[in-house]
Amino acid sequence: MAASSLQAGVLATIQELRPSSPLFTNGASLRITGRLQEFSVETAVAVIADEGATFRIDTQNLRDINFRIGSLYQFIGELFIQPDLPPDQAILQARVGRNVDGMDINLYRNSLELRRRFEEKYISTNSI
Template sequence: MVLGATVMTTYVVELEPSSPFFKGGQSLRVTGRLESYSSESAIAVIVDGGVTLRVDTQHLRDINFRISSIYQFIGELKIQEGNQAILEARIGRNVDGMDLNLYHQSIQLRRKFEADLTKSKTT
């Protein structure tokens, strides 16, 4: 990770090859429901909007994974063979109390604000 790098908040469903977020090394924040976790490989699989994302959790400490709980991760996206994405998490937390509908609305509002701000700077 580069110090001062911008962390993009995105939805798991947006992590497809045609997405601007689908770049190796991109710092991302993603949130989803834990579908599975392997303690042997330290790989978690989260799901959001019917789409899954593998998360490498080997660098995380003091986090207990519970299937069906909601987790948020910040890390760098790695693109593997066959355009398979995996997030190398450096931060992870349980966010079971989070209202996901409100969270998704806040992402949309932030994106609109940032687009309006960028537009106003160019005019």
């Protein structure tokens, strides 16, 4: 059996998805969370928002998801950046999507920050 080329989605916030970020790499596998601001049935493109930042999600590969404006969603997929377009035209090609309305977004952000601090300390401790 061949090994899968799919990577786990790296936890990221929408605010981190800017050209200066190491996460902003074409083909990067990411997991992002935000409130649904817009959804186009014709193009299958959703726009999610978090703390004033927005990001576009291509949902054409997702099934059985009922999109509701204002609900909280989490997506895992690959980042696609077209060099001839502005950075705000980057899009996440979602392969997994779910409604996470029951999640406490502030607690999620706090746990993400704690996890990153732990990983930074653990990696620097083990690299000595």
